[in-house]
Amino acid sequence: MSFAEIQQKAGRSWDRFQSGETPRVLVGAATCGRAAGAMEVMQAFQQGCATDTTLTPVEIHEVGCLGMCYAEPLIEIRGPAGDRVLYESVTPAMVPDMIRNHLGQGRPVAEYALCRMLPQEYGHTGEHIPVFTDLPMIRHQLRIVVRNCGFIDPTDIDHYIARGGYSGILRAMDLGPEATTEEVKLSGLRGRGGAGFPTGLKWSFARKASGSPKYVICNADEGDPGAFMDRSVLEGDPHAVLEGLLIAGYAIGANHGYVYCRAEYPLALERLRTGIAQMRANGLLGEDILGSGFRFDVTIKMGAGAFVCGEETSLMQSIEGRRGMPRPRPPFPAHAGLFGNPTNINNVETLAAVSAILEKGGPWYAGIGTEKSKGTKTFSLAGKITRTGLIEVPMGISLRTIIEDIGGGVLDGKGFKAVQTGGPSGGCVPAKHYDLPVDYEHLAQVGSIMGSGGMIVIDEESCMVDVAKYFLGFTENESCGKCVPCRMGTQHLLRLLTAIADGQAEENDLETIRRIGDTMKKASLCGLGQTAPNPALTTLDAFMDEYLAHIRDHRCPAGVCKALISFAIDPKACTGCMACAKVCPVEAITGSKKQPHAVDQQTCIRCGACRQACKFGAVRVE
Numbered sequence: 001m002s003f004a005e006i007q008q009k010a011g012r013s014w015d016r017f018q019s020g021e022t023p024r025v026l027v028g029a030a031t032c033g034r035a036a037g038a039m040e041v042m043q044a045f046q047q048g049c050a051t052d053t054t055l056t057p058v059e060i061h062e063v064g065c066l067g068m069c070y071a072e073p074l075i076e077i078r079g080p081a082g083d084r085v086l087y088e089s090v091t092p093a094m095v096p097d098m099i100r101n102h103l104g105q106g107r108p109v110a111e112y113a114l115c116r117m118l119p120q121e122y123g124h125t126g127e128h129i130p131v132f133t134d135l136p137m138i139r140h141q142l143r144i145v146v147r148n149c150g151f152i153d154p155t156d157i158d159h160y161i162a163r164g165g166y167s168g169i170l171r172a173m174d175l176g177p178e179a180t181t182e183e184v185k186l187s188g189l190r191g192r193g194g195a196g197f198p199t200g201l202k203w204s205f206a207r208k209a210s211g212s213p214k215y216v217i218c219n220a221d222e223g224d225p226g227a228f229m230d231r232s233v234l235e236g237d238p239h240a241v242l243e244g245l246l247i248a249g250y251a252i253g254a255n256h257g258y259v260y261c262r263a264e265y266p267l268a269l270e271r272l273r274t275g276i277a278q279m280r281a282n283g284l285l286g287e288d289i290l291g292s293g294f295r296f297d298v299t300i301k302m303g304a305g306a307f308v309c310g311e312e313t314s315l316m317q318s319i320e321g322r323r324g325m326p327r328p329r330p331p332f333p334a335h336a337g338l339f340g341n342p343t344n345i346n347n348v349e350t351l352a353a354v355s356a357i358l359e360k361g362g363p364w365y366a367g368i369g370t371e372k373s374k375g376t377k378t379f380s381l382a383g384k385i386t387r388t389g390l391i392e393v394p395m396g397i398s399l400r401t402i403i404e405d406i407g408g409g410v411l412d413g414k415g416f417k418a419v420q421t422g423g424p425s426g427g428c429v430p431a432k433h434y435d436l437p438v439d440y441e442h443l444a445q446v447g448s449i450m451g452s453g454g455m456i457v458i459d460e461e462s463c464m465v466d467v468a469k470y471f472l473g474f475t476e477n478e479s480c481g482k483c484v485p486c487r488m489g490t491q492h493l494l495r496l497l498t499a500i501a502d503g504q505a506e507e508n509d510l511e512t513i514r515r516i517g518d519t520m521k522k523a524s525l526c527g528l529g530q531t532a533p534n535p536a537l538t539t540l541d542a543f544m545d546e547y548l549a550h551i552r553d554h555r556c557p558a559g560v561c562k563a564l565i566s567f568a569i570d571p572k573a574c575t576g577c578m579a580c581a582k583v584c585p586v587e588a589i590t591g592s593k594k595q596p597h598a599v600d601q602q603t604c605i606r607c608g609a610c611r612q613a614c615k616f617g618a619v620r621v622e
Helices: 003-018 031-035 038-051 092-105 157-162 167-175 177-187 199-208 229-236 238-252 266-281 312-319 348-360 362-366 399-406 440-445 464-478 484-501 508-523 527-531 534-542 544-552 579-583 609-613
Strands: 024-028 059-063 075-078 084-087 113-116 215-220 256-262 297-303 343-347 376-383 389-394 416-421 427-430 454-459 567-569 619-621
Touching: 003 157, 024 031, 024 038, 031 038, 031 229, 038 059, 038 092, 075 092, 084 092, 157 238, 157 266, 167 177, 167 238, 167 348, 177 199, 177 238, 177 348, 177 362, 199 238, 199 343, 215 238, 215 312, 215 348, 229 238, 229 266, 229 348, 229 376, 238 256, 238 266, 238 343, 238 348, 256 266, 256 312, 266 297, 297 312, 312 343, 343 348, 348 362, 348 376, 376 399, 389 399, 399 416, 416 464, 416 534, 427 464, 427 534, 464 484, 464 534, 464 544, 484 508, 484 527, 484 544, 508 527, 508 534, 508 544, 534 544, 567 609, 579 609, 609 619
Parallel strands: 024 059, 215 256, 215 343, 256 297, 376 454
Antiparallel strands: 024 075, 075 084, 084 113, 376 389, 416 427, 416 454, 567 619
């Protein structure tokens, strides 16, 4: 079957999906949706639609994540009149009402609705429902990498092809390998895995390298705390990544590709396996792809969850069946990579962008972003932020716009204190840089990095010493131990930060932190050790007053570090409601009902549960 015939078949399938002739329910069933109960909601729709004899047949499909994780489970319903409405935080108890009104009578349930998916008014509802593109979280976004997530069935290759999929590899074959590489260079795309190295230049190194066979690898070993960009893309649009891998293989002259994905991503792996099988069935993998003479195949390699395997030489060691530990460079993977052969490695987001770039052209992509940071970047918004989720924005957008306008500001109206970018290897950007443009250059200027795109928001009630200690605890645990600067450096930094949090440090320990951090940056073998000191160094620069309060005054200003705080109950504010006593795990709170309570300091473990449970502000930190 020719690609034109494949496109025609896909177009017919997509037309049926989009036509509006059949009522349809789309269930946001990515990992975030499933964690919020999407599969139970889907089951309720299946049972309700099957037993309601008044309904015309209803199609029910799973789709990926739209990015609004805070509103999951998200359900889109297209009623009998073709009206499409997205519902938020859906529970099984809400389903009968939605079936009866929207699917049965064509009347959207406005009280459950988040937005309309098409710009049309429903006069019969009597209420205005905003359009999807008008939502604050969506308004500032530019969706390229996640262009299909939440809109197509990720298990149906026809949906991807009908929306322009695999036209990128077709164009690459028309251009030829060298011109394809030049097109990626022209786009200005830089690696989205963290280092930001120009993608087209990286491809050219592997293409020119001598040796055979050559390999291309998709790095899907996403391990940063609070990061879920790659997982969402693989779950919602696996073919965008697989096509990008196919294009990369064609450009450098590789006939085999690997997708290295951690085993903790079972749904992403399932989507990849389905996608690869569909590619083979449509002649997009195997011998003589699309009659071009190019042959290519893909193997999935499951990682065991080691953070260090996100580093490309460690990743290759793992694929080879060895312990995941970094190799000295040079030689670089482009010359001596997997099994000693020329290898190109790109991450999930980079490859998903490549498929769009070859479809629409390098100049189109280069027209987005800033002079040195082209295109868009996906970020996972996590931490103390109102609207958690996955976003994609043009490079150069400000931190303020991301956090305030897109993310809805800091949770519960608290003050913004800092944001950790780049994961555990990144740095904390303080509030004084709130208007900082988000691109490679500006983040580097304030001591942080873009990383893969994790963005953890920190509020005024967070202790920066505790934040630094958390991230150092992570990197210390994940260090492979091969090189001394990282193995010992992370241990010593964690020990010093723990001593500060416990009020047992001295001021000269701060200089020791700087000295160790500087040594790790210069001497560590791989990026894990070279960037591991960033959380400590950046918080030390921006929040020296907090460090000194812990050391000099034995006081945690944020009231977080357990060794330096105690909880007490204000007898004037306490109503004796017993809420604090009920949640205390060690029964440290005493007092009769309707009488002021007290905390036994010897028994109290300083978990803070009483403070969270009190509705009257009677529990205070001392």
